[in-house]
Amino acid sequence: MNMTDTPQILLHHHLKKLRLPTFMAEYDKLAGQCASENKNHIQYLSRLTELEMIERERRMIERRIKAAKFPAMKSLDSFDFKAMPSLNKPLVMELARCEYMDRYENVIALGPSGTGKTHIALGLGLAACQKGLKVRFITAAALVHELIEANDEKRLLRLQRQLTSQNLLIIDELGFVPLSKTGAELLFEVISQCYERGSLIITSNLPFDEWTQTFGSERLTGALLDRLTHHIHILEMNGDSYRLKQSKRKTRNNKPK
Template sequence: MVNSGTGKSHVALGLGLAACQKGLAVGFITASALVHELLEARDEKRLLRLQKQLSKYSLLIIDELGYVPLSPTGAELLFKVFSQRYERGSTIVTSNLPFDEWTSTFGSERLTGALLDRLTHHVHILEMNAESYRLKHSRQSGRA
């Protein structure tokens, strides 16, 4: 387990800002919000439109993967997003979970294995194993 507050989202946002400054289309969303949007789009018969929109981003940042377990349908829809982006667009994923615990989020070893196979193919992994900067700040200001 990687600690909260170590700068994962901050680094992801910084990379996203740098991509924006170079004129690239960037999207940022939490994993749970994305799954919610995908499920809603499926129910409203506009899933293809949303998937097309997501594929247009040069960089898609998916934050906080693993905080909430996904329903089987939600996991499959999120997997499809990753599959459609594979070797077509860059994706940043932040998570507090090590890869061997992702099955608890996706609920299926087969689906998790296929997802990790795609995500880790052309990848740079940054492990942020530091103390929470929020906790550190609170201690320094005497509030903890």
């Protein structure tokens, strides 16, 4: 071994132990840049630590997004608010700051199928991940299926703990299919456990007065709405299908000139 290589090998070993991969990848190149710009050692170290922090934050956001299990990556930037004039855009942009989550408030997006409710929920979920918050996205039908399966396999408490440990739980498509009595009770339990511990975003094609169709019990529906609507932001998304408008626009844009 060349003796001049020893400090470099030792440095690599220490950086690996300290889990500073960006330091390891960038320190040599950045040293040359800082030397050519006459930067002192404090400025050099400051730049190096900044690069490490930026990369660490990027990886953390990636992990949060992966853990959220989004079915697609959709941001609020890609939503055409002009196509859905009933939607309160200033409120959506305010919610994207995620301050409502500090107060354990909930968001419910209501409107017919195809109006972009899932897109908005995904956009708000992505905004939360970018702030380093724990998010989980799941459809109501899939969540109920998971809860019933976990209950049958005696692992319900573990699943409930996972769900209630999230900063934000997004339940999509509530109301698309009626729930069994067991399914409705298990979903009610999860929503109750999330109450004032975290925030919920729920999308539904049904107005509140028709939620009894899904839960099958006026008592259960009333108790659920009491919890959900205590701290709530309602996004009204009524009008023509957002998806249909987007599809027509793409068709027009793709037509040969």
